[in-house]
Amino acid sequence: MVFRFLLRYLANNEQLIQRMAESYPMRRAAQMVVSIMYRSKNMAQERGIHDMTPERFKSFISFFKDNIKKEIEGVKDQMKKKPF
Structure with missing residues (x-):
């Protein structure tokens, strides 16, 4: 307030x-x-x-998001496997 x-x-x-x-x-x-x-x-x-057409742009964005998610999962897996 x-x-x-x-x-x-x-x-x-x-x-x-x-x-x-x-x-x-x-x-x-x-x-x-x-x-x-x-x-x-x-x-x-x-x-x-x-x-770029709107459809192509949407597919580009979804492809980009999928790649980012895969990379984040890969990093999480590496962090789990890595001993501290």
């Missing part, structure tokens, strides 16, 4: 928001986000992912 009130106060404090927006960490974080966005866009264009 108090936390929500404090966050609402800070979010509505225009001077605080302006000072935070002008701070170096916020500007640097924004630069990094834009850089990652452009890099991923270029990478998608190079690999032909940007013109």
Whole structure:
């Protein structure tokens, strides 16, 4: 309750928001986000992912999730087998 009130106060404090927006960490974080966005866009264009159909994209995501699950299971098995 108090936390929500404090966050609402800070979010509505225009001077605080302006000072935070002008701070170096916020500007640097924004630069990094834009850089990652452009890099991923270029990478998608190079690999032909940007013109992917929704069905193909869904299959790509499900394939990716399956691979991640398999890798996690493999790591869990290795951790169980490894003596401490």
